[in-house]
Amino acid sequence: MSFVSAFIQRVLNRVENAASREQIRRLRSAGSGIVLGRGVKIEHPECVSLGDRVHLNDHCWLSVLTENRETGNPTMTLQPELRIGDGCYIGRFGTLACINRVILGRDVMISDRVFIGDAVHGFARSDLPVRDQYLTSKGSVEIGDGTWIGIGVSILPNVAIGRNCVIGANSVVTRDVPDFCVVAGNPAKVIRSIAESS
Template sequence: MSEDKDYQRMLDGKLYVTDKLHEDHREFEGKVLVQKINQLPQDRAHMAETMRLEMQLVHGKHKQLWIQPPFQVDFGKHIEIGENFYCNVDAILLDTNWIRIGDNVKIGPRVNLFTAGHPIDTPIRVSMLEYAKEIHIGDNTWIGGNVTVVPGVSIGKNCVIGAGAVVTKDIPDGVIAVGNPARILRKIGKKDHDIWQAQADDYYRDWAND
């Protein structure tokens, strides 16, 4: 196969044309794999098979990985996930470019991670030229339900992104961000730790008394 110039331009975040991608670099294989996952019965007997196929789909360490079906991908081969990952139902992982997710990340239901974009200028947009830019999500971050992350955005470590947020710009480490477009509400600090540690201690005491 000769060099796939449009595929490389796509991964470089430059304008490209989907119809010029070579067959080996098209999205069909990943879509078929996700279709198999989504068609498996959602019972305990099929959990191991679901997890096996999901680990086949994504790159990374992912010793513990669960993406709750149904979900959708674009290519299904540009997704890299760390350890201890959970994603709730109805996610759209539009991995036209890379989606890179760290360790201990939780994603709520109906979250959209969109790496694909189209030019604002009308004549260029209708000429079939498009682009895709990577999305990064740092370790220990929680993305709430119905959040949308647009192309090229990085979300830091130890963040909480409130439900329904539309993340259009980078988010630094250790903050809560909410709204459309998402804005930083506040930093996460010692007071948050103390409140939740007290509730965790209560849980463990309750079990210790059995």
């Protein structure tokens, strides 16, 4: 690597570190030891809480909306809450979309390219494009302590996943998952239980 390239890389690293510190500073609450990878984007950080030792890998997106809009109708004010517990890891290109409530317990491990969202785009009106209609949330998303979510998983609104679960790669989770279960598929179904160790 040439001197110029090395210099440019150092400058880019400093800019990225400063941007990460600024995003952490603006959070609703922030624990210690938070790591933000390159290109992490946190919208409305005032609605986001990160615990100790949370690691958001490169290009994670915490998409939090405080207003819900539909063409020709009044804007609705939202009060979202996105909370990520101590020791959580979210892989590259992970997206958490929140207009209502998304809660991750402690030590949740999320692989790359996972989508977790508590809302969907409305599509009931034929006179408007989908993007111009209100978002709707059927309920919050909650993920229990110690759960592992495989690569490419989608977790949809109004879902509670228990403690120490395993969600198989590319699964689409549309309903609650009990503690200590392995689920997979589209829609995801329980494959087996994991014995709880005392």
